[in-house]
Amino acid sequence: MNEIRELLSSYGQWFYLIAFMWAFLEGETFLIFAGFAAQRGYLNIEALVVCAWLGSFCGDQLFFSFGRYFGTRIFLRFPNIKSRVAKVTDWLERYAIAFILSYRFIYGVRNVSSIAIGMSDLSWRIFVFWNAVAAFIWANAFSGFGYFFGNLIEHLPKTTLISNVQQIMFSMLALFLLFLVIRKIVMCFKK
Numbered sequence: 001m002n003e004i005r006e007l008l009s010s011y012g013q014w015f016y017l018i019a020f021m022w023a024f025l026e027g028e029t030f031l032i033f034a035g036f037a038a039q040r041g042y043l044n045i046e047a048l049v050v051c052a053w054l055g056s057f058c059g060d061q062l063f064f065s066f067g068r069y070f071g072t073r074i075f076l077r078f079p080n081i082k083s084r085v086a087k088v089t090d091w092l093e094r095y096a097i098a099f100i101l102s103y104r105f106i107y108g109v110r111n112v113s114s115i116a117i118g119m120s121d122l123s124w125r126i127f128v129f130w131n132a133v134a135a136f137i138w139a140n141a142f143s144g145f146g147y148f149f150g151n152l153i154e155h156l157p158k159t160t161l162i163s164n165v166q167q168i169m170f171s172m173l174a175l176f177l178l179f180l181v182i183r184k185i186v187m188c189f190k191k
Contacts, residue, residue, distance in 0.1 A: 015043055016051045023055030024062075026110060028142050035146020045147050052139035056104065060114040060131050067118020074115065081112055088116035096122055100130040104138040 015034060022030040031052050038045040066074065075082045088109065091099050103113040117127060 016047055019048055019051040020055035020058075023052040023139065024059035027052065027055070031139070031142035032146035035143040035148075036150035037146075038143070039147045039150040045143060049139045049143050052143055053136050056135035056138055057132055060104075060110070060135065061128070063111050063114030064118040064124075064127055064131070067115035067120075068124070069118075071119055081115070084109070084112050085116040085119065088113050089120050092117055092120050092122065096126070097130055100127065101134045101137065104134055105141075 015037070019027070019031065019034055031048075034043060034048050034052075035045065037043045038048050075085075088099075088103075099113070100117065104110050106113075
């Protein structure tokens with residue numbers, strides 16, 4: 001812990017750039033630890049959230065642009081993502097806004113989701129707005145988790161923490177799927 005404290009004291013300003021870059025790609029675990037560092041006074045929680053928000057927003061905009069401008073040509077270069085993109089576009093057509101607000105919380109589908117959304121007919125303006133909202137929620141959720149529950153995190157072994165983060169993300173996926181099932185049932189009864 002002393003090494004981390006010294007590192008943050010010496011290079012704390014660089015952690016905001018790292019938070020931006022990590023959030024640009026994924027970054028949940030890093031943000032939890034950075035939130036914990038903010039709780040301890042080594043980082044500013046507001047600056048951390050802003051950097052994570054902007055990183056997440058910019059990353060998803062870039063991947064959306066890839067999907068929009070390169071479309072199906074991307075499958076020639078990365079054929080293994082075709083089936084995952086097809087699943088995402090299917091969900092998107094039915095639940096666009098709910099999906100945009102939730103896919104960041106589903107472990108392992110964030111970047112593919114942005115590409116798939118770019119390949120869909122969803123307008124750029126709608127995605128920009130909801131992407132900004134979702135990135136803000138995501139940045140606050142993970143940074144805030146580390147900030148408010150940092151004392152608990154400090155006492156967990158590292159392997160347990162990573163496992164718990166993955167369990168939380170899988171729980172979010174399960175809640176999203178439960179929402180879809182309940183909505184489908186309600187729609188059936190309305191007919």
